[in-house]
Amino acid sequence: MILGVFDSGVGGKAIADSLTKDFPEAEIKYVHDHDHMPYGGREESEIIQLTEAALQPILGACDCIVIACNTATAAAIEYLRKAYPHEKFIGLEPMIKPAAELTKSGVIAVCATPYTLQSGRYEALKNEYANNLTVLEPDCHEWATMIEDDDLDEHEVENIIQDVLAKGADVIILACTHYHWIKELILEEVGDKAIVLDPSDAISRRVSELLKG
């Protein structure tokens, strides 16, 4: 089995690692676009163009391709499914539905890139699952670049997490694959005050379902 993984940068590595662990027999073809990241502050048309260009080496070569980037999924997944109907794409989207099921306070926080937060797909998810919830969307626009460049301002992350906790969030969604790499820091900050949802924990099940069906 050959699994393709794409992200703008090192977020995809978290997803690729998780797939390697769960499918040790699979070959993972991981492509990224480090030179053009961050995608999260770009226009939709640019994100589509860059994603399509970065995918070229693995199109037609995989059993399925995980778009391991919330931003690229939000901007490009519909286009990709139409343009490449024979490919099996799996996108990553903010885990609003599980968060809505888990929250007791009725307040959830979505940590994501600016593009993801203003996308139509995200708006639709909120309308479907979070209508009766308070959804906090802290400003995380610097996080992906700090993580990609291994130049993390821990205080900035800690302040943002403390702020959403103070506002009552009891579920925090990591809705950018880069944030997997600061999950430990966030968990330390959160303690037992909130649940942290990370899509890399759920991706293997999605791959199994798609390849079975």
Ligand code: DGL
């Ligand atoms: N890893 C990407 C995501 O999941 C975002 C990083 C970027 O802004 O390029 O949204």
